[in-house]
Amino acid sequence: MAAADAARWLWDGTLDGIEYTLRHGVRHDGDDATRFSLMPSFGRDGLLSDTQIDGLTHYVLRVSGQDFDADLASSVETLYQQQCATCHGVDAQGDRTQGAPNLTDQEWLYGSTEAAIYNTIYNARNSHMLAWQDRLDDASIKALAVYVHTLGGGE
Numbered sequence: 450m451a452a453a454d455a456a457r458w459l460w461d462g463t464l465d466g467i468e469y470t471l472r473h474g475v476r477h478d479g480d481d482a483t484r485f486s487l488m489p490s491f492g493r494d495g496l497l498s499d500t501q502i503d504g505l506t507h508y509v510l511r512v513s514g515q516d517f518d519a520d521l522a523s524s525v526e527t528l529y530q531q532q533c534a535t536c537h538g539v540d541a542q543g544d545r546t547q548g549a550p551n552l553t554d555q556e557w558l559y560g561s562t563e564a565a566i567y568n569t570i571y572n573a574r575n576s577h578m579l580a581w582q583d584r585l586d587d588a589s590i591k592a593l594a595v596y597v598h599t600l601g602g603g604e
């Protein structure tokens with residue numbers, strides 16, 4: 450169980466890594482050391498067409514072991530490698546240096562349905578977490594890191 454869970458951290462599941470995330474937050478304005486990466490809003494910013502996003506949605510359905518349209522999914526093999534692989538990896542296994550989730554593990558931040566995946570690719574989500582070092586003392590942050598680490602998936 451530990452090994453499988455270990456793969457599911459977006460950024461870092463070690464005690465030090467968790468403490469770092471608590472201190473600096475994720476995409477937190479005003480903390481230069483915050484965990485940072487931004488998935489482009491491929492539809493909203495006009496980077497890809499609706500047809501391309503439709504294809505990529507079915508590509509993600511395919512790699513995550515769900516029902517998919519084979520023609521749509523295979524129409525974007527090259528596009529996936531060009532637009533998505535730099536962050537999510539050539540095999541869609543994710544990249545922790547960028548907090549990019551594994552798309553094959555059937556663990557979802559924002560939903561597994563066709564509509565949810567389309568929405569993610571169209572808009573990007575890029576959620577934020579506060580930098581708690583501005584709000585909590587050192588001892589509390591350390592205690593919270595230990596607590597989170599012991600919840601089950603700590604590395």
Ligand code: HEC
Nearest residue numbers: 487488505532533536548549550557558559560574575576
């Ligand atoms: C610059 C890096 C980057 C690129 C390029 C990128 N992504 Fe992402 N993607 C991310 C990050 C980071 C997240 C997590 C966002 C968050 O933490 O809120 C994410 C989240 C997702 C999710 C949500 C997964 C879940 O668990 O709900 C999907 C689906 C996804 N990306 C698909 C794609 C596809 C398809 C492409 C190519 C068109 C793509 N991404 C390109 C960085 C990237």
